Amino acid sequence: MLTGRSPWLLGVLGVGALLVAVVMAVGVGSVSLSPSETLRVLADHILPVDITTSPIADPIIWNIRLPRVLAAMGAGAALGCAGVGLQGIFRNPVADPQLVGMSAIGSVGVLLGLWMGWGIAGPVAGVVGGAIAGALGASLIRVLARSTEGDPSRFILGGIGFGVAVSALVAAAAIAIHDPRVPDVPFWFVGGLAASTWGTAAWTLAFAVITSLVLVPLGDRIDMLSLGFAPASHLGVEVAAVVTIALTAMGLGVGAAVGAAGIVAFVGLLAGHASRAIVGDHHRVAIVAGAVLGAVALIAADAIGRLIGGRFEVPVGLVTAAIGGPFLMWLIARRGPGL
Numbered sequence: 001m002l003t004g005r006s007p008w009l010l011g012v013l014g015v016g017a018l019l020v021a022v023v024m025a026v027g028v029g030s031v032s033l034s035p036s037e038t039l040r041v042l043a044d045h046i047l048p049v050d051i052t053t054s055p056i057a058d059p060i061i062w063n064i065r066l067p068r069v070l071a072a073m074g075a076g077a078a079l080g081c082a083g084v085g086l087q088g089i090f091r092n093p094v095a096d097p098q099l100v101g102m103s104a105i106g107s108v109g110v111l112l113g114l115w116m117g118w119g120i121a122g123p124v125a126g127v128v129g130g131a132i133a134g135a136l137g138a139s140l141i142r143v144l145a146r147s148t149e150g151d152p153s154r155f156i157l158g159g160i161g162f163g164v165a166v167s168a169l170v171a172a173a174a175i176a177i178h179d180p181r182v183p184d185v186p187f188w189f190v191g192g193l194a195a196s197t198w199g200t201a202a203w204t205l206a207f208a209v210i211t212s213l214v215l216v217p218l219g220d221r222i223d224m225l226s227l228g229f230a231p232a233s234h235l236g237v238e239v240a241a242v243v244t245i246a247l248t249a250m251g252l253g254v255g256a257a258v259g260a261a262g263i264v265a266f267v268g269l270l271a272g273h274a275s276r277a278i279v280g281d282h283h284r285v286a287i288v289a290g291a292v293l294g295a296v297a298l299i300a301a302d303a304i305g306r307l308i309g310g311r312f313e314v315p316v317g318l319v320t321a322a323i324g325g326p327f328l329m330w331l332i333a334r335r336g337p338g339l
Helices: 007-026 036-047 057-089 102-121 124-137 137-147 152-177 185-190 198-225 229-234 239-260 267-279 283-309 316-335
Strands: none
Touching: 007 036, 007 185, 036 057, 057 198, 057 239, 057 267, 102 124, 102 137, 102 152, 124 198, 124 239, 137 152, 137 229, 137 239, 137 283, 152 185, 152 283, 185 316, 198 229, 198 239, 198 283, 229 239, 267 283, 267 316, 283 316
16 A cells, blocks of 8 residues: 555656556557557657658557547546545445446436537537536436435445436437437447547546546545545535535546446446555545546556457457456455445
């Protein structure tokens, strides 16, 4: 555990991990590219110098893979932040944006955004629509938590049922609309980053940054909420306001993530537990660590899907499910019936 380490050290380690993940992931695909080729292309586009690059590698890296990897970074960061925040606020170790239904809420906005806003903003309309729907509908998660009377098991089961139902309705609507601008059914259940553009990457990263900038200052209050709503209230925390602001920020980022990557499970769950294992339970630090770990995890999962699938890539959501599913089972087995 790196608790007590210098924030500068943690920052350097986090940035280093992200850079390594980006460079390695950009090289993975049906056409394999070395890290040196990737770095030359990046340097040629970013630095004010002329660097000789491969005419094959340049368009693949700059126009196709880098936007995809950056979209995965933004989506993973938002999901990681939300995982840490949900687990802290609701004192639920298995809380995840997909498991509590937050991703499904965002998917409604993604569908409407792509269907109605494509002519104005193109694929970015899905990211923006998902963010708006996620932010506006985040209060439904609070309602779900109240209706399950604080029982962690009922909360997750209710969230799963709600999420599956909404996702099924969205997928059915996508079939009924039958518009080539709206993704096929698999996108709404297992995700995918193949359609990423520079626009979707930029907007997803922007919403992820907004989510983290809102959540990090609330870290001390989320620490108190982790003790329970009643004890936090006695300590002076305005519980309703803090929960509303935090859930709205998380819904904003998660909805944007759905617009970029579809519904991807377990990234928040894994990032939340990994961040606490590395930096401890203080949410100011854990939220930042969760964002970094979520970004690295989704970048890696997408790269693995491209690597093992060859020309027919495995959707990123299947990769995260294959890893996160057993982890969820282990958590339940370790903690028992009451989670």
